[in-house]
Amino acid sequence: MTGAGAQVIDGKAMAADLRGQVAGHVARLQTEHGVTPGLAVVLVGEDPASAVYVRSKGRMTREVGMTGFEHRLPAETEEATLLRLIGQLNVDPNVHGILVQLPLPAHIDEALVIGAIAPDKDVDGFHVTNIGRLATGQAAMVPCTPLGCLMMLRRSLGDLSGREAVVIGRSNIVGKPMAQLLLREGCTVTVAHSRTRDLPQVARRAEILVAAAGRPGLVQAEWIRPGATVIDVGINRVTDAEGQQRLTGDVDFAAASQVAAAITPVPGGVGPMTIACLLANALAACCRAHGLPAPDGLTA
Numbered sequence: 001m002t003g004a005g006a007q008v009i010d011g012k013a014m015a016a017d018l019r020g021q022v023a024g025h026v027a028r029l030q031t032e033h034g035v036t037p038g039l040a041v042v043l044v045g046e047d048p049a050s051a052v053y054v055r056s057k058g059r060m061t062r063e064v065g066m067t068g069f070e071h072r073l074p075a076e077t078e079e080a081t082l083l084r085l086i087g088q089l090n091v092d093p094n095v096h097g098i099l100v101q102l103p104l105p106a107h108i109d110e111a112l113v114i115g116a117i118a119p120d121k122d123v124d125g126f127h128v129t130n131i132g133r134l135a136t137g138q139a140a141m142v143p144c145t146p147l148g149c150l151m152m153l154r155r156s157l158g159d160l161s162g163r164e165a166v167v168i169g170r171s172n173i174v175g176k177p178m179a180q181l182l183l184r185e186g187c188t189v190t191v192a193h194s195r196t197r198d199l200p201q202v203a204r205r206a207e208i209l210v211a212a213a214g215r216p217g218l219v220q221a222e223w224i225r226p227g228a229t230v231i232d233v234g235i236n237r238v239t240d241a242e243g244q245q246r247l248t249g250d251v252d253f254a255a256a257s258q259v260a261a262a263i264t265p266v267p268g269g270v271g272p273m274t275i276a277c278l279l280a281n282a283l284a285a286c287c288r289a290h291g292l293p294a295p296d297g298l299t300a
């Protein structure tokens with residue numbers, strides 16, 4: 001079962017397709033209801049990697065026909081100032097989704113800031129209300145990265161129920177909500193992390209392996225059960241032997257491809273789907289704000 005070469009799940013193409021569907025719904029909302037979804041992105045500080053994501057989010061927001069609002073605040077912005085801005089965005093009828101780019105500077109309490117976002121505008125799905133809704137099976141705004149991963153898994157495997165899933169990583173933004181989503185799909189879910197004993201052996205149980213540890217090349221070929229579907233959430237900036245900066249995942253892609261049945265690449269896998277799901281969440285938030293049902297199939 002090895003050596004055949006895994007099917008590469010094309011996140012870039014899936015994301016373009018999803019954005020196309022979002023654009024269709026945005027156009028329909030405009031003609032039938034005179035409503036344009038608005039997405040506000042707040043960036044505090046000058047982190048260059050963050051600035052790149054904010055720019056591509058802004059471009060794609062406009063490409064699908066939504067209104068993008070960008071708020072760039074200096075790194076020394078006071079917490080109270082940021083909270084005041086969120087308060088204004090919460091009541092702005094033209095803003096249906098709010099994303100505060102993380103991480104925030106150390107002097108700002110992230111939990112306080114996320115908690116200040118109106119849950120129905122929380123397109124990241126980070127507010128405790130949305131996490132609680134997800135965990136109890138209520139309609140929730142689902143975090144974009146796990147949502148994108150789920151869509152790719154469904155595309156690759158169809159029904160996920162009864163599958164053995166292992167998530168490596170227990171972060172609030174990926175590992176924990178990913179585990180909740182897989183549980184909701186009927187998977188048997190193990191959440192492994194840096195303290196897990198014999199991580200390779202635990203990983204080898206997985207028919208579905210989600211690597212979200214933030215450690216470049218952590219997952220080796222021997223960690224993978226033959227025929228597994230591998231989702232690589234890692235987006236690590238590394239310097240290669242020639243001194244070139246490049247992006248690499250948490251999985252040793254070349255080696256893993258010889259064992260897995262299907263695998264996502266980095267770049268071009270989870271990253272583009274994350275942004276497309278953000279737009280899908282903003283569309284859903286806009287629909288609900290106007291008493292309309294969120295379009296089927298675009299969210300979880």
Ligand SMILES: Nc1nc(=O)c2c([nH]1)NC[C@@H]1CN(c3ccc(C(=O)N[C@@H](CCC(=O)O)C(=O)O)cc3)C=[N+]21
Nearest residue numbers: 053099100101102103124235267268269271272274275
């Ligand atoms: N509140 C909040 N929500 C986020 O969703 C959030 C955040 N904060 N902080 C930063 C991280 C990072 N993130 C990425 C999204 C897409 C790509 C992406 O599309 N990457 C491309 C490559 C881009 C490149 O070449 O740099 C790819 O993987 O193919 C990367 C990173 C969202 N984040």
